[in-house]
Structures are given as C-alpha cells and as structure tokens.
Amino acid sequence: MSSTAQAIHHEEHRQSFFERWFMSTNHKDIGTLYLLFSFLMLFVGGGFAMLIRAELFEPGLQLMQPYFFNELTSMHGLVMIFGVIMPAFVGLANWMIPLQIGAPDMALPRLNNLSFWILPFAFALLLSTFFMPGGAPAAGWTMYPPLVLEGGSSIAFMIFAIHLMGISSILGSINIIATILNLRAPGLDLLKMPMFCWSWLITSFLVIAVMPVLAGAVTMMLFDRFFGTNFFNAxxxxxxxxxxxxxxxxxxxxxxxxxxxxxxxxxEVVPTFSRKPLFGYKAMVYATASIAFLSFIVWSHHMFTVGLPLGAEVFFMYSTMLIAVPTGVKVFNWVTTMWRGSLSFEVPMLWAIAFIVLFTIGGFSGVMMALVPADFQYNQTYFIVAHFHYVLVGGALFGIIAGVYYWLPKWSGHMYSNFWSKLHFWSSVISVNVLFFPQHFLGLAGMPRRMPDYNVAFADWNMVSSIGGFWFGATQLIFVGVVIHCVFFSKQKATARVWDHAYGLEWTLPSPPPHHSFTLPPVIDDSQLAHGDTSH
Amino acid sequence: MSQPDANVYYVPHKSRWPIIATIGMFLFMLGAANWLNGHDIAGQVILAVGALTIIGMMFGWFGNVIRESMKGNFNSQVDTSFRMGMTWFIFSEVFFFAAFFGGLFYVRTFVVPWLGGVGDKGVLTNDYIWQGFSAAWPTNGPEAIGGAFTATGPWGIPLINTLLLLSSSITLTIAHHALRAGDRKRLIGFLGLTILLGATFLGLQVHEYWDSYVHLNMTLHSGIYGATFYILTGFHGLHVTLGTIMLIVMWLRCARGHFDREHHFAFEAVAWYWHFVDVIWLCLFLFVYIL
Structure with a gap:
C-alpha cells in the first residue's frame, strides 16, 4: 500500500502557480476554476443583458443599431447557458460529488482538467466574433437557419465554439458518471446517495445523450453554409x-x-434548515428520472407555431403537460419537508425558499404555454422571456447561489458576512421580480421578443423592468464582495459541520477539507445520510 | 514492483497534457474557421499547427498512461473507471450518429412527401411553390439542385464493404480470444488481418466516392440525398479511419508485448469501438443504401 499512498500525498507539497491551476488533477482546484469561470461569464452575459435593458428602457432606438441588439440577445443566451449555468453546475459537481460519496477525487482527474480548460478557449472563439466583419451571431441563441446562415464571419467560429463546449460538457459528464458509479465508498448504495449526486447522475446521462445531437445539428449547418449541402433548404x-x-x-x-x-x-438545503429528513427521498429520485425521460419526448413544444401536423401538436402538448406531474412531486416534497420542521432562515435556506416560489411561478407559465391554442398567443412574445427567466434565474441561478452559500464555508473554512449575504438575497429576490414579472404583462399584451424598439403602449412596464434589471445586476456585485471577503478576509472560522443539522459525508471532513478528500474509503453510517431516509 | 492496494485510492500525477490538448484543439478550430472564411494560408498554417499539437499530445498523454500502466500503478478501480469512460464515450457517439439518422428519417418520412403534395402542409407548397413536384427517393429536391444524378446501388461495393467490416469484427474477436489464450502469433496475425480488412474498406469507400463524383454526378450538392448520404457515410468513414489507426497502435503494442492475458483494456476498448463502427455501418447499409 505504501507506494500508492505516497503517490497520493507527495504532490501536496510545493507546487508552482502554473502547476496547481493548469496541470491540476485535483477536483477541488478544478471545481474552483469552473466556478470562477462561470462567475466571470455571469458578468459578461449580465453585461449584455444590461445593454439590452438599457436599449429597452424607452421606446425608440437610443443606444444601438437593431443588428447589434440582435447580437446581444443571441450572445446573452449562449453565454448564460453554456458559460454560466452549465459550468457552475459542473463546478459544484466537481467540488461536492467526491466529498459526498467518500472518494479521493474524480474518477478521471486528467480528463477533468481537460474538460475545464476547453471552456475558456471555446468562449475566446465565441466572444471574438464581436470584433469580426458582420459581427457576432445575431439569429438568437437557437441559431435557426436560414437566418443564421446570413451572418458574416462569425458562423464558423460560433459552430466550432459550440463543438468545443459540447466536447467539454460530454467529457465532464462521463467523468461524473464514472465517479458516481465507481468511486462511492463501500456501503454507500445508490439509494443512500445525497440528492445532489442523484440529480447529477441523471443530468450527466442527459448531457451525454444530447450534446452530440447539438454537435450534429451545427455540423449540418456548417455543411450547408460552407460545403453546399441542402439539409435546411427546401x-x-x-x-x-x-x-x-x-x-x-x-x-x-x-x-x-x-x-x-x-x-x-x-x-440538500431544505432538509438541513428544516431539521427534518427529506420528505419522500425515493419519490424525489424517481421524479428526477421521470423528468429526464420525459424531456426526450416533448421537444416540439418549442415549435408549436412552425406548422406542425395536428397529431404532433396534440402529442407534444400532452407529453409536455405530463412533466408537471413529477415536477409537482418535487415541489410538494420540498414544501412537505418544511412542514412542521423547526425552520431557521440562514442564507442558503432563504435562497432555497425563493427558488421554490420563483421556479413554481416559471413552471406554471410553462404549463400555460404547453397548451397549443394558448401558445399561439404567447409565442415569440415577452411572455416566454418572462417564463424562461423565472426558471433560469429564479430557478437555476438561485439554486446555484443557494449551493454556493451552503457550501462556501466548507470550501473556504470561513463564514461569510451574514449582513451582506442577506442584503444580497433580499435585494436580488425583490429586483428579480421587478425585472421579470412585468414581462408577463408585456408579453400578454403582445410585445415581441428580440426587438430593440416597441410600441409606446409598452413603455411603462419596460421601464419598470429595466430598473429591476439594473438593480438586479448591481446587486450581484454584493455577491462578489461577499465571496472575496469570505475567502480572503473573514476571521470567523467554519466548523466541520457548519450547519447544525447538515448530514452527509462532506460535513465529516474539516473545513476546508484536505487536498485529497478521502485517501481511505470512509465508513458509512446509515443514521447520518444527507437525506435522512433510513428506510432502504 | 509492488502491486497497488485495492483498499487505497489512486489519484494520477499532475499532467501537462490536458492543457496542451486544449491548445491544440483551439488552434485546430481557429485555423479551420479562418480557412473557411477565406484566410487560406493563415488558416491552413494554424490548423496544421493545431493538428500537430493534438497528435503530439496523443503520443505524450497516451504514452504517459501506458508507462504508468506498465509500472502496475492502476488498481482494479482505475480499470473500471477507464471502462466506464470508454462505454459512455461510445454512447455519446451513438447519439452523434442518431442526429444524422434522425434527419434522414425525418426527411424521408415527412419532408419529401410534403414537398410532393401529401397532407395539409404539402398541398400548399406543392400548389403554390413547386407545382407538380412528385416525391421519390433518392431526390435532390423540387429544384433538382446539383443536377441529375444516379445513386449507388447497395449490391456492389457497399455489399462487399459490409462483408469486409463484418469479417473484420470476426477476425478481431479471434485475435482477442488468442490474446486471452496467450497465443501471440495468432493474436498478431488476426489483428493484422483486421487492419487489412479495415484499410480495404476505406480504399473501396474512397473508390465509391470517386465513382459517385466522376461518373454518377452524385455529390455533396445533390440535394438532400447527397447531403444525408455524404454526412452519414463520411462521418462513418472518419470513424473507420480512426478505428484503423487505433488498431495499428494496438498491433504495435501487441508486438511489443504490452498486454498479458488479464490486462489488456486498451485492446478491449479499441475492439468495442470497432464493433460500434461496424454496427453503425449495418444501419447505414440498411437505411442509406438498401431502403
């Protein structure tokens, strides 16, 4: 045993900056890189959003030409999806999955480093298109032909950037699946795993199944544009x-x-601050799996008005509405977990509760749009913009921020400022509603999305929305301050458990955890599982 | 040489190869994009530098892993991680091809009949835009883009190619059995035969492309038929090329005695890949050539 154990330990000492960050095989360092990258991209994509809201502050063209506005909306979508939300989740997976399953690291640590380092290069390719003849891609993040094929030099760069992002996320997901299936501590059965691991196991499967399909779609586009094929030409x-x-x-x-x-x-967060086991752990696992399965048979609900045959409209309408069932199971289980719990409202819990409320609003507007006849009204309006921002900002981003506030003391070994993090929360949760809720009204009244100018009838709510947008954007600077203060300046040490009812293997390690999390497989105590379900 | 302990986790050393790999991929893509945008010389140079970086990286990275493996660093858990990695990689490849097969099925089931006037959608297009276009397969569309062409029949070269790939899967399996039985001579012979079969397949495929372009006027521009035909057979051919290179590497490693009866995951991974490529070909033969 000695040689391998030494091999694990000897690298902890004396490594240069370059070695540590560019040649890493350490899941924590790579996880940190992912999180920093997505944090940076949040402000790039957020900057685009600020420009969009500035242009929409009043009717008429104030700041930019319509084409540049279209570049901004397209790139805002691509950056936020592929540069912020996905890398942030992979970063959290990198940090937390080995800690939660009692592993020393990810299963394929070098591949892990490769997956991360592809991303900065991919975004260098994508963002460089702003400076090219013809500008950045301007046909929306969905890149529909034939419009997207009208773009200038950017098309090839955009397509290759998407290929690189796809390779990155596929390799990352392969790594996550291999880690979860192969590196769990002995005795940690799949149905003892924390929900975060379960959700990532299922998500990885989705990534590996669909990112190659996106690669196929943009490859056909590449051929149509440059090699004279007719995939998308009737x-x-x-x-x-x-x-x-x-x-x-x-x-x-x-x-x-x-x-x-x-x-x-x-x-993870709700049971901890409810001081109760997660309600219906197994139902949560099955609900996640059914959502994943259903996600493969609902795609045409994004295309209801494109002229589908009636049979397709009906099928995709019903299959889409089915998703409300497992999603409802999840929402009810979170609420039931809180029911009669001894709740306390630490910062992660505040974000989690806001997540539940805002995500549910976004979910309901999704059910509205699943109805084909109703969707003909909502399609291509600000209603859909409001819907997916409720699920992606109020949902995905708030979830990420909840996770960061939940685990940041574990990562850094220090507590963050209670006052500033709460200010960050309250300011965000109010401004995000000022920003996006009026967009429902605008959409129902008929304001089209992806337009730099609009009818004066929409002026008031657009101004409200823009004010909310600037407010929300500025609020995120508080987040930067909280994180920097916590990591570098905070004097308040975090305990190993951090939160008094936090269970799961990550809380058995000191804060911050050692360089290689577990060098020997930990012993699993069934009474200390993260979800608290001891019935298996 | 001490055997790794199964009760202790193994984490590999730091490596410079991942960052080199990303730089290579970046340069490759940057060069390709510049070339496509008409900056021929700069694009080609950058692309070539990227390609060389990637090739060098592969020698370096894989060589590194092979040396570690020969030292006996990897325990059975690492072996399982490698196996899972390869399995899910092939799974992702399946979905890559599924995108193109899905496109083919969609076009043949819906688009071409609609253009020919079937259904509510079809009536409009057919009456107002392309009157009298009658749906058939193969087609290059109502405007006959690319001009009249003839599709290759399935029973000439494609049939021979099917037989070649099927027998290559059999010879590869025989080689694998020989490896497990410790029969070096038989292993090297049958693995060599597999490479030959793969290379012959590629040669015939190139000939078929040449024939289609020169004699049958069936090109990338031949409407939707040419597009789907070349993207499916082209990406498959690319995979056969990669598979053949991987088999050649395995042959060299077998000749150097890298593998023993129990430890030869690299060989198995290449075999899985080869069988996967074989299955894709069977789907191609059925859906692209026969039906």
Missing amino acids: AGGGDPVMYQHVFWFFGHPEVYIMILPAFGIIS
Whole structure:
C-alpha cells in the first residue's frame, strides 16, 4: 500500500502557480476554476443583458443599431447557458460529488482538467466574433437557419465554439458518471446517495445523450453554409424545420440539464434548515428520472407555431403537460419537508425558499404555454422571456447561489458576512421580480421578443423592468464582495459541520477539507445520510 | 514492483497534457474557421499547427498512461473507471450518429412527401411553390439542385464493404480470444488481418466516392440525398479511419508485448469501438443504401 499512498500525498507539497491551476488533477482546484469561470461569464452575459435593458428602457432606438441588439440577445443566451449555468453546475459537481460519496477525487482527474480548460478557449472563439466583419451571431441563441446562415464571419467560429463546449460538457459528464458509479465508498448504495449526486447522475446521462445531437445539428449547418449541402433548404429537398427538430431534441433535455442539479441542491438545503429528513427521498429520485425521460419526448413544444401536423401538436402538448406531474412531486416534497420542521432562515435556506416560489411561478407559465391554442398567443412574445427567466434565474441561478452559500464555508473554512449575504438575497429576490414579472404583462399584451424598439403602449412596464434589471445586476456585485471577503478576509472560522443539522459525508471532513478528500474509503453510517431516509 | 492496494485510492500525477490538448484543439478550430472564411494560408498554417499539437499530445498523454500502466500503478478501480469512460464515450457517439439518422428519417418520412403534395402542409407548397413536384427517393429536391444524378446501388461495393467490416469484427474477436489464450502469433496475425480488412474498406469507400463524383454526378450538392448520404457515410468513414489507426497502435503494442492475458483494456476498448463502427455501418447499409 505504501507506494500508492505516497503517490497520493507527495504532490501536496510545493507546487508552482502554473502547476496547481493548469496541470491540476485535483477536483477541488478544478471545481474552483469552473466556478470562477462561470462567475466571470455571469458578468459578461449580465453585461449584455444590461445593454439590452438599457436599449429597452424607452421606446425608440437610443443606444444601438437593431443588428447589434440582435447580437446581444443571441450572445446573452449562449453565454448564460453554456458559460454560466452549465459550468457552475459542473463546478459544484466537481467540488461536492467526491466529498459526498467518500472518494479521493474524480474518477478521471486528467480528463477533468481537460474538460475545464476547453471552456475558456471555446468562449475566446465565441466572444471574438464581436470584433469580426458582420459581427457576432445575431439569429438568437437557437441559431435557426436560414437566418443564421446570413451572418458574416462569425458562423464558423460560433459552430466550432459550440463543438468545443459540447466536447467539454460530454467529457465532464462521463467523468461524473464514472465517479458516481465507481468511486462511492463501500456501503454507500445508490439509494443512500445525497440528492445532489442523484440529480447529477441523471443530468450527466442527459448531457451525454444530447450534446452530440447539438454537435450534429451545427455540423449540418456548417455543411450547408460552407460545403453546399441542402439539409435546411427546401428547394433541395431539405427543410429548415428539420434543424429545429434536431436542435430541440437537444434543447429540451438541455433545459433540464440546467435545472436538475439545482433541484439536487435545493433537496440538500431544505432538509438541513428544516431539521427534518427529506420528505419522500425515493419519490424525489424517481421524479428526477421521470423528468429526464420525459424531456426526450416533448421537444416540439418549442415549435408549436412552425406548422406542425395536428397529431404532433396534440402529442407534444400532452407529453409536455405530463412533466408537471413529477415536477409537482418535487415541489410538494420540498414544501412537505418544511412542514412542521423547526425552520431557521440562514442564507442558503432563504435562497432555497425563493427558488421554490420563483421556479413554481416559471413552471406554471410553462404549463400555460404547453397548451397549443394558448401558445399561439404567447409565442415569440415577452411572455416566454418572462417564463424562461423565472426558471433560469429564479430557478437555476438561485439554486446555484443557494449551493454556493451552503457550501462556501466548507470550501473556504470561513463564514461569510451574514449582513451582506442577506442584503444580497433580499435585494436580488425583490429586483428579480421587478425585472421579470412585468414581462408577463408585456408579453400578454403582445410585445415581441428580440426587438430593440416597441410600441409606446409598452413603455411603462419596460421601464419598470429595466430598473429591476439594473438593480438586479448591481446587486450581484454584493455577491462578489461577499465571496472575496469570505475567502480572503473573514476571521470567523467554519466548523466541520457548519450547519447544525447538515448530514452527509462532506460535513465529516474539516473545513476546508484536505487536498485529497478521502485517501481511505470512509465508513458509512446509515443514521447520518444527507437525506435522512433510513428506510432502504 | 509492488502491486497497488485495492483498499487505497489512486489519484494520477499532475499532467501537462490536458492543457496542451486544449491548445491544440483551439488552434485546430481557429485555423479551420479562418480557412473557411477565406484566410487560406493563415488558416491552413494554424490548423496544421493545431493538428500537430493534438497528435503530439496523443503520443505524450497516451504514452504517459501506458508507462504508468506498465509500472502496475492502476488498481482494479482505475480499470473500471477507464471502462466506464470508454462505454459512455461510445454512447455519446451513438447519439452523434442518431442526429444524422434522425434527419434522414425525418426527411424521408415527412419532408419529401410534403414537398410532393401529401397532407395539409404539402398541398400548399406543392400548389403554390413547386407545382407538380412528385416525391421519390433518392431526390435532390423540387429544384433538382446539383443536377441529375444516379445513386449507388447497395449490391456492389457497399455489399462487399459490409462483408469486409463484418469479417473484420470476426477476425478481431479471434485475435482477442488468442490474446486471452496467450497465443501471440495468432493474436498478431488476426489483428493484422483486421487492419487489412479495415484499410480495404476505406480504399473501396474512397473508390465509391470517386465513382459517385466522376461518373454518377452524385455529390455533396445533390440535394438532400447527397447531403444525408455524404454526412452519414463520411462521418462513418472518419470513424473507420480512426478505428484503423487505433488498431495499428494496438498491433504495435501487441508486438511489443504490452498486454498479458488479464490486462489488456486498451485492446478491449479499441475492439468495442470497432464493433460500434461496424454496427453503425449495418444501419447505414440498411437505411442509406438498401431502403
């Protein structure tokens, strides 16, 4: 045993900056890189959003040409999805999964480093298009042909950037699956795992299944643009709608890729601060799996108005509404976990509760749009913008922030400022509603999305929404301050358990945990599982 | 040489290869994008530097892992991680091909009949835009993009290619059995035969492409038929090429005696990949050539 044990330990000492961050095989360092990268991208994508809201502050063209506005909306979507939400979840997975399953590291640590380092290069390719003739991609993040093919030099860069992001997330997910299936401590059966691991196990499966399909879709686009094929040209027997089908076969599971890990985080946070076991742990696992399964058979609800046959409209309407069932199970289980618990409202719990409320609002507007006749009204309006921002900001982003506030003391070994983190929360939760709730009204009244100018009838609510937007954007600077203060300046040491009712293996290690989390497999105590379900 | 202890976790050393890999991929993509945008020389140079970096990285990274493996660093848990990695990688490849097969099925089941006037959607297109276009397969669409062409029949080269790939899977399995039985000579012989079969397949495929382009006027521009045909067979051919290179590497490693009866995961991974490529071909033969 000695040689391997030494091999594990000897690298902890004396490593240069370059070695530590660029050649890493350490899940914590790579997780930190992922989180920092997505934090940076949050402000890049957020900057685009600020410009969009500034232009929409009043009717008329104030700040920019319409084409540049379209570049901003397209790039805002691509950056936020592939550069913020997904890498942040992978970063959390990197940090937490080995800690939660009693592993020393990820299963394939070098591959892990590769998955991360692809991302900065991919975004260098993507963001460089702003400086090219013809500008950045401007046909929306969904990149529908034939419009997207009208772009300038950016198309090839955009497609290759997407290929790189796809490779990165596929490799990352392969690593996560291998880690969860192969590196669990002896005795930690699958149904003893924390919900966060379960949600990532299922999410990884989705990523590996759908990212290659996106690669296929953009590859066909590449061929149509540069090599004279006719995939998306009806004159040659192809069909532009075919792109939409292939894209949304990726795109809908992608929606769940961006929310399932957040479900996992919330399922960790709520029991801790309710001081109760997670209600219906197994139901949560099965609900997550059914959401993942259903996500493969609902894709055309993104295309209801494109001219689908009636049979397809009806099928996709019903299959979409079915998703409300397992999702409802989850929401009810979180609420029931809190029911009669001895609740305390530490910062992670505040974010988790806000998540439940805001995600449910977004979920309800989703059910509205699942109805085909109603969707003909909502389609391409600000209503859909309000809907997916409720699930992606109030849902995914709030979930990530809840996770960061939950585990930050574990990572850094210090507590963060209670006052500033609570200010961050209250300011965010109020401003996010000022920002997005009026967009429901605008959409129902008929304001189209992806337009830099609008009818004066929409002026008031747009101004309210823009004020909320600037407020929400500025509020996130508090988050930066809280994190920097916690990591570098905070004097208040965190205990190993941090929260008094936090269970699971990550809380058995000191804060911060040692360089290699577990060098020997830990012993599993069934009374100390994260979800508190001892019935298996 | 001490055997690794199954009760202690193994974490590999730091490595410079991942960051080199990303730089190589970045340069490759950057070069390709510049080339496509008409910056020929700069694009080609950057692309070539990227490709060389990737190739060098593969020698370095894989060589590193092989040395570690030969030292006996990897315990059975690491072995399982590698197996899972390869399994899920092949799973992702399946979905990559599924995107193109899905496109093919969608076009043939819906798009072409609609263009020919079937159904509510079809009536409009057919009456107002392309009057009198009658749906058939193969097609290059109502505007006959790429001009008249002939599709290759399934019973010539494609049938021979099917037989070649199927027998290559059999010879590879025989080689694997020989490896497990410790029969070096038989292993090297049958593995070599597998490589030959794969290379012959590729040669015939190139000939078929050449024939289609020169004699049958069936090109990438031949409407939706040419597009789906070349993207499916092209990506498959690319995978056969990679698989053949991987088999050649395995042959060299077998000749050097890297593998023993129990420890030869690299060989198995390549075999899985080869069988996967074989299955894709069977789907191609059925859906692209026969039906």
